[in-house]
Amino acid sequence: MRIPHNDPLGSDTFEQSAGGDPERRCILTGDHGSRGDLLRLAISPEGLVLPDALARAPGRGAWIGVSREQLEEALAKGKLKGALARAFKGAALEIPADLPARIEAALLRALTDRLGLEYKAGRLLVGSDRIAENARAGKVTLLAHAADASEDGSRKLDQAWRVGMEREGSGMAGITLPLDRMALSVALGRDNVVHLALTDHAAAERIGVPLRRLLRFLGRAEMTGEQDTLPPTGSAGPAQSTTD
Numbered sequence: 001m002r003i004p005h006n007d008p009l010g011s012d013t014f015e016q017s018a019g020g021d022p023e024r025r026c027i028l029t030g031d032h033g034s035r036g037d038l039l040r041l042a043i044s045p046e047g048l049v050l051p052d053a054l055a056r057a058p059g060r061g062a063w064i065g066v067s068r069e070q071l072e073e074a075l076a077k078g079k080l081k082g083a084l085a086r087a088f089k090g091a092a093l094e095i096p097a098d099l100p101a102r103i104e105a106a107l108l109r110a111l112t113d114r115l116g117l118e119y120k121a122g123r124l125l126v127g128s129d130r131i132a133e134n135a136r137a138g139k140v141t142l143l144a145h146a147a148d149a150s151e152d153g154s155r156k157l158d159q160a161w162r163v164g165m166e167r168e169g170s171g172m173a174g175i176t177l178p179l180d181r182m183a184l185s186v187a188l189g190r191d192n193v194v195h196l197a198l199t200d201h202a203a204a205e206r207i208g209v210p211l212r213r214l215l216r217f218l219g220r221a222e223m224t225g226e227q228d229t230l231p232p233t234g235s236a237g238p239a240q241s242t243t244d
Contacts (some may be wrong), residue, residue: 009096026065027083028074031050037211038065039103039214041084049084049095053106053210060085063080068100075099107217110210112179112187115196119188123203124196126188127200131157138164140197142204143174146181157195178218 023032024040035055041064042057052061062084064071074080081095096102118124125131125140134140135157139175143161145154158173165172174195177184184193198204 004166024063024065027062028064028066028070028079029089031065033063033065037212038063039107039217043088043091043093047091047093047095049099051099051103051106053103053110053213061087065216068104068217069219071100071103071217103217106212107210107214108178111207111214112183114207114210115184115187116189118198118203118207121203123200126190126193126196128153128157128195131195132160134164134197134199135160138166139199140164141201142198142207144177144186144196145174146194147176147178148180149176153194157197177211178214178220181210199201214234236239 022035024035024038025032026038040050040052040055040057040061042052042059053060066074071080074083075097084093084095089124115124118152119126125134131140131143135143140161143157145157151227154174154176161174162168162170162172174197179187179192184196185191187193188196198207
């Protein structure tokens with residue numbers, strides 16, 4: 001995407017926490033959040049407002065941290081148009097009527113692409129027996145299940161993970177992904193992928209970023225509480241103002 005000149009402005013201005021984690025401000029709610037949690041919007045050369053799922057497009061950007069339902073409401077009431085006009089300082093822009101659908105598709109693609117890359121690099125485990133063995137040994141950093149995984153299969157792996165992490169009785173469980181086994185199988189290029197796990201913390205963090213963004217957009221609010229088992233993207237704390 002090409003965007004108007006890259007001046008410091010509105011929502012691309014962020015605060016730096018004491019831990020060094022950049023925070024962005026949602027243009028719709030005014031709430032601050034981690035760069036890895038919020039979604040960036042950018043403008044195409046034709047002036048279309050489009051999702052920047054990987055937050056890599058050059059130039060100005062506007063960040064949102066709302067669900068699809070909230071975004072659709074803001075779009076219908078004209079609040080999104082006003083917020084974007086302020087964020088982009090009156091630049092000519094067009095908001096596609098199907099922007100929420102485009103965002104969901106972009107976030108899904110970002111997640112499946114990352115899963116595929118980590119699998120090809122040998123950092124993603126599949127197969128119940130292999131996952132269970134690593135989970136009991138305390139080696140699993142991230143555990144996830146397909147949306148259509150059986151409750152029994154998921155429960156057994158969750159238990160193995162709790163044992164390995166010495167968290168028995170805590171209720172800690174793997175994440176149910178917004179992807180069924182067919183979608184996971186396509187993403188990884190192999191048959192019948194139902195469960196997956198990572199033992200590499202850095203790889204889990206890389207997957208955690210697109211996954212957090214997608215879950216937030218889908219309204220999976222449970223992932224923001226104490227039971228969140230995704231690797232953290234940073235901690236908030238005393239902050240000082242700065243820019244991209």
